[in-house]
Amino acid sequence: MKFAIALFSPPHAPASRRALRFAEAVLASGHEIVRLFFYRDGVYNASCAMVAPQDELDMAAQWRAFVAEHRLDGVVCIAAALRRGVLNAEEARRYEREAISTGAPWELSGLGQLHEAAQLADRLVCFGGD
Template sequence: MKFAIALFSPPHSPAARRALRFAEAALAGGHEIVRLFLYQDGVHSASANIVAAQDELSVSEQWGQFISLHGLDGVVCIAAGLRRGVLDQQEANRYRRPAANLAAGWELSGLGQLHEASQQADRLVCFGGH
């Protein structure tokens, strides 16, 4: 089965951990992930500046390792990212911000990427949100 996964909640939330565990289980079960899409507060999982407390798991770091290890398509909604200060170098330059903070492995793109992923996948599985 092909899954598209959308995360709407920040990295310190139970939803972010559940999304990661679901993605790991999906691949372990022989399924495919066509895209991971971060939206709303989920975009914080793609920030290279997130630091988890020493006694907590770093879900942001785990997401980065996961997409790198499996060569997955990790997309961050550009509008949600800009509103929350998650920028790649191009956007940091465009808006004259002092630094980019988009973690390696992720790319900024439009909400159309979520729509496209939902068309390519058998199931769109969403985590978090209101």
């Protein structure tokens, strides 16, 4: 079965951890993840600028490692990312900002990527949000 997974919550929210554990279980069960899409505050999971307290899990680092290890399509909504200051090198240059807070393995792209993922997958599973 093919899954698309969308995450709307930041790293410190329980939904982020649940989404990661679900994604791990999907792959462990022999299924496929066609795309991970991070939207709204979920874009903070792609930020390398966040520092988790010592007594908490560093969910952003765990997501980064998971996406890189499994060579997954990790897409971050560009509009939500820009609004929240999550910039890759290209966007930092475009908007003349000095801070770069995301990079590989993440790709900044539009909301159309979520729509496409829903079309390619057998199931779209969403975590977090209001």
